[in-house]
Amino acid sequence: xxxxxxxxxxxxxxxxxxxxxxxxxxxxxxxxxxxxxxxxxxxxxxxxxxxxxxxxxxxxxxxxxxxxxxxxxxxxxxxxxxxxxxxxxxxxxxxxxxxxxxxxxxxxxxxxxxxxxxxxxxxxxxx
Numbered sequence: 001x002x003x004x005x006x007x008x009x010x011x012x013x014x015x016x017x018x019x020x021x022x023x024x025x026x027x028x029x030x031x032x033x034x035x036x037x038x039x040x041x042x043x044x045x046x047x048x049x050x051x052x053x054x055x056x057x058x059x060x061x062x063x064x065x066x067x068x069x070x071x072x073x074x075x076x077x078x079x080x081x082x083x084x085x086x087x088x089x090x091x092x093x094x095x096x097x098x099x100x101x102x103x104x105x106x107x108x109x110x111x112x113x114x115x116x117x118x119x120x121x122x123x124x125x126x127x
Contacts, residue, residue: 024045024122025045025046025047025048025122026045026046026066026070026072026119026120026121026122027043027044027045027046027119027120027121027122027123028043028044028045028046028064028066028072028075028116028118028119029041029042029043029116029117029118029119029120030042030043030044030050030062030064030077030114030115030116030117031103031114031115031117032052032062032112032113032114033103033112033113033114034054034110034112035110035111035112036055038055040052041117042062044062044063044064045122045123046064046065046066046119047063047064047065048063049061049062049063049080050062050063051082054110058081058082059081059082059084060079060080060081060082060112061079061080061081061082061089062077062078062079062080062114063077063078063080064076064077064078064116065077065078066119071099071119072099072119073098073099073100073119074096074098074099075096075097075098075099075116075119076094076095076096076097077094077095077097077106077114077116078091078093078094079091079092079093079094079106079108079112080092092108092109093106093107093108093109094106095107095114097114097115097116098116099116099117099118099119100116100117100118101115101116102115103115
């Protein structure tokens with residue numbers, strides 16, 4: 001009985017931590033143009049990573065970092081080649097972007113263009 005109560009308390013503490021983590025950072029909506037012209041709309045909480053997959057199967061991560069206070073108009077977007085069994089996560093470049101501005105060419109290989117279409121209030125949990 002004591003072990004079950006301890007497990008329940010730990011479980012509730014972890015659940016509270018997860019809910020809190022989901023509601024802290026603003027959410028950045030981005031439009032990424034791939035080298036072949038395909039456009040991917042992705043969103044990620046500030047300082048978290050969203051991923052998409054290229055046609056060759058390469059997983060790419062994109063992480064926005066907001067550099068100013070609300071209304072959040074200055075964002076650095078960093079691109080990563082996500083880990084595989086052959087290599088770990090590899091940063092492939094970053095680019096400075098203005099919210100609601102035009103797409104900016106990143107100096108990455110493969111080459112991407114990225115626009116930050118908007119930044120919104122942090123997601124909040126309904127539980």
